[in-house]
Amino acid sequence: MQIYLVGGAVRDRLLGKPVKDRDWVVIGATEADMTSQGYQRVGADFPVFLHPETREEYALARTERKTAAGHKGFVTHFSPDVTLEEDLARRDLTINAIAQASDGELVDPFHGVRDLEAKQLRAVTEAFREDPLRILRVARFAAQLPGFQVEEHTLDMMIDMCAHGAMDELPGERVWQELHKALQAPAPERFFQVLDAANAWSPFFVELRGAERPPLGGATAENRLAACLASLAVEDIRAFCHRAKVPNAFRDFALMVVRYGDTLRRWREVDALELAGAVSACRGYHDADNLRPLLAYLRWRFECELSDLLAAVARSNVEVHARQFSETGPALGAALVRARAQLLRDAQRLQ
Numbered sequence: 626m627q628i629y630l631v632g633g634a635v636r637d638r639l640l641g642k643p644v645k646d647r648d649w650v651v652i653g654a655t656e657a658d659m660t661s662q663g664y665q666r667v668g669a670d671f672p673v674f675l676h677p678e679t680r681e682e683y684a685l686a687r688t689e690r691k692t693a694a695g696h697k698g699f700v701t702h703f704s705p706d707v708t709l710e711e712d713l714a715r716r717d718l719t720i721n722a723i724a725q726a727s728d729g730e731l732v733d734p735f736h737g738v739r740d741l742e743a744k745q746l747r748a749v750t751e752a753f754r755e756d757p758l759r760i761l762r763v764a765r766f767a768a769q770l771p772g773f774q775v776e777e778h779t780l781d782m783m784i785d786m787c788a789h790g791a792m793d794e795l796p797g798e799r800v801w802q803e804l805h806k807a808l809q810a811p812a813p814e815r816f817f818q819v820l821d822a823a824n825a826w827s828p829f830f831v832e833l834r835g836a837e838r839p840p841l842g843g844a845t846a847e848n849r850l851a852a853c854l855a856s857l858a859v860e861d862i863r864a865f866c867h868r869a870k871v872p873n874a875f876r877d878f879a880l881m882v883v884r885y886g887d888t889l890r891r892w893r894e895v896d897a898l899e900l901a902g903a904v905s906a907c908r909g910y911h912d913a914d915n916l917r918p919l920l921a922y923l924r925w926r927f928e929c930e931l932s933d934l935l936a937a938v939a940r941s942n943v944e945v946h947a948r949q950f951s952e953t954g955p956a957l958g959a960a961l962v963r964a965r966a967q968l969l970r971d972a973q974r975l976q
C-alpha cells in the first residue's frame with residue numbers, strides 16, 4: 626500500500642500557510658488491510674479511517690459517479706486498483722488535487738503547482754459540475770487566497786450550474802460553513818464578488834444582492850457579517866439568516882447593529898428617551914459592558930469614539946442602583962426610565 630498526503634494540507638504547505646488538518650489517501654489497500662493495522666473505520670459513505678496514534682484521516686482511494694442531485698448524490702467506488710490519479714481526478718480544483726509522497730515528492734497530474742504559481746482557481750475536470758458546494762468553495766478560496774482568480778472556463782461552469790438551479794440543492798448548513806470561512810479570511814469581499822460573477826445569489830443570498838458592502842478589513846467575522854447586512858431591513862436579515870443557517874449569535878448581533886447602531890452612534894444628538902430605549906434593548910442597563918461589542922463595531926465601521934457613552938451608561942447604572950425610589954410596580958419602571966433618560970441627558974451636555 627502507498628500513502629500520500631492530499632488536499633488542503635499540500636496546498637497550504639506549498640503556499641507557506643499553516644497547515645490545519647492533514648488528509649491522507651491510501652492506494653492499493655482493502656478495508657481489511659487498514660483495520661488489521663489498527664486503523665479505525667469512521668466514514669459512513671465511503672471508507673475513511675483514523676490513524677491509531679495521530680487520529681488523522683486516511684481515505685481509501687476512490688472514484689465518484691453522480692447519481693442524484695445535490696452535493697451528496699454520488700456513488701463511490703473504491704478498490705485496491707483505484708489509482709492515485711483517479712482519486713485526484715474526482716477533486717474540485719487543481720490546487721486541491723496535488724499529492725505528496727512520504728519522501729516529499731509531489732504527484733501533480735493536473736498541474737496544481739502551476740496554478741498555485743499563476744494564482745488560478747481552476748476545476749480539475751468537467752466533474753466539477755457535479756457538486757454545487759464547489760461554487761461556494763471557489764468563492765471562499767477567492768476570499769482566503771487574495772490575488773487568486775477564478776479561471777475562465779471554471780467560472781463559465783459555475784455560471785451554468787447556477788443558471789440550472791444547482792445552488793437550490795445545497796443545505797443551509799454548508800452555506801454557513803463556507804460563508805463563515807470567507808468571513809474569517811483576509812479578503813471576505815471577494816466571496817461576494819465571485820457569487821456575483823457566477824450569479825450565485827439565488828436562493829441563499831437573494832437579500833444580499835446589490836446590498837451595500839463596506840470595506841471589511843480588520844474586523845471579526847461577526848462585525849463583517851453585520852456590516853454586510855447593515856443596509857437590509859430587519860425581516861430580510863431574518864429571512865437570510867434562517868435560510869443560510871447563520872448561528873443566532875451572529876444574527877442577533879447583526880439585528881442589534883441595524884436596530885440600534887445609528888442611535889448609539891449619534892448618541893449626543895438623539896432624544897434621551899430614545900437613547901435610553903436603545904441602551905436598554907442592548908442590555909446596557911443590565912451591565913454597561915454588554916454595549917462593548919456594538920461600540921467596537923461602530924468604532925471599526927465609522928471610526929467614532931464612544932467611550933464617553935460607555936462611561937455615562939456605567940455611571941448611570943451605579944447611580945440608579947444607589948438611588949431610593951418611592952414608586953412601586955409599573956410606576957417604578959417608569960421612574961427608572963425617566964431617571965436613566967435624565968442621566969443620559971446630563972451626559973449628552975457634557976463635552
Ligand code: CTP
Nearest residue numbers: 632633634648715716717718721722756758759
Ligand atoms: N474536495 C472536493 N470537493 C468538495 C470538497 C472537498 O474535491 N466539495 C476535495 C479537495 O481535494 C479538498 C479535499 O477534498 O482539498 C479536502 O476537503 P476539505 O478538508 O473539506 O477542504 P480543504 O481543501 O482541505 O480546505 P480547508 O481545510 O481549508 O477547508
